[in-house]
Amino acid sequence: MADADTASAKSYKVDVPAQSEPFFLKGSNNLDWGMKNRLSNIFSPESGRTVMLAFDHGYFLGPTSGLERVDLDIVPLTPFADTLMLTRGILRTCIPPTYTGGIVLRASGGPSILKELSDEQIAVSIDEAIRLNVAAMAVQVFIGGQNETQSIHNMTRLVDMGNRHGIATLGVTAVGTDMVRDAKYIRLATRICAELGASYVKTYYVDGFDTVTASCPVPIVIAGGKKLPEVDALQLAHDAIQEGASGVDMGRNIFQADNPAAMIQAVRKVVHENFKPQEAYQYYQTLKTEPTPSPLA
Numbered sequence: 001m002a003d004a005d006t007a008s009a010k011s012y013k014v015d016v017p018a019q020s021e022p023f024f025l026k027g028s029n030n031l032d033w034g035m036k037n038r039l040s041n042i043f044s045p046e047s048g049r050t051v052m053l054a055f056d057h058g059y060f061l062g063p064t065s066g067l068e069r070v071d072l073d074i075v076p077l078t079p080f081a082d083t084l085m086l087t088r089g090i091l092r093t094c095i096p097p098t099y100t101g102g103i104v105l106r107a108s109g110g111p112s113i114l115k116e117l118s119d120e121q122i123a124v125s126i127d128e129a130i131r132l133n134v135a136a137m138a139v140q141v142f143i144g145g146q147n148e149t150q151s152i153h154n155m156t157r158l159v160d161m162g163n164r165h166g167i168a169t170l171g172v173t174a175v176g177t178d179m180v181r182d183a184k185y186i187r188l189a190t191r192i193c194a195e196l197g198a199s200y201v202k203t204y205y206v207d208g209f210d211t212v213t214a215s216c217p218v219p220i221v222i223a224g225g226k227k228l229p230e231v232d233a234l235q236l237a238h239d240a241i242q243e244g245a246s247g248v249d250m251g252r253n254i255f256q257a258d259n260p261a262a263m264i265q266a267v268r269k270v271v272h273e274n275f276k277p278q279e280a281y282q283y284y285q286t287l288k289t290e291p292t293p294s295p296l297a
Ligand code: 5RP
Pocket: 054, 055, 056, 057, 085, 140, 172, 223, 224, 225, 226, 249, 250, 251, 252, 253
């Protein structure tokens, strides 16, 4: 009853302004609550960064090396990832619904490795993305590729659908094998994705990467690319983070490592704790001697 309320002016803290903290993620302050909440399920609010485990490669490559048995070889790595990037087929068949990290759903596809890869279309409906409770939808963008406009159109349609429901869109810059992968090109591709509405962008680390992150108004995560020696992959992650990346979206350099569970934990140290590459490599070597993966601290 209103007249029984005896709260004093002190309880209302009338002299304290309402709290209004800026959102921690680059370029994301003006998004709505649901989108920010989903992005906080991808990026750690503590470090502002993410370790995404990418294993969506089968959508055009089939059962590539390291991904033959997702149930046996990838599921044990999932507690060490902030976010999983995968297809809806693998999500439904292999990933326990008790997983509480972010889900970034592969939302474009079409051609296999046997055909022109840039000829993709949107491969999932927004209803399905909502049903699967995803944090973001990932779409390949082929700047300079044969189907550049079509791939951009896929992205902008997903941005429109995602924005309507508070689901983020990850623009993935795909670089054809015949194209020069340098800072000038990566600046072009990442900036186009951001300008046309991507919530964040995935790209490749290149020399001059700090100019790429500086000129892109939304967060950038890097792909690992082809398998490297573990120490080199840790160096790559380190350099990208120190030059402004907000995380990694790493696949082959984790699941094709000598010890994938140790590798993803070492990558976490680089991304979230600013470990130097040699420090992280030593940590990797130590973990390699452990018989089973330890749970996240
Ligand atoms: C496919 C992708 C992959 O998820 C990504 O390239 C995988 O990462 P990595 O290069 O580290 O294996 O976007 O096009």
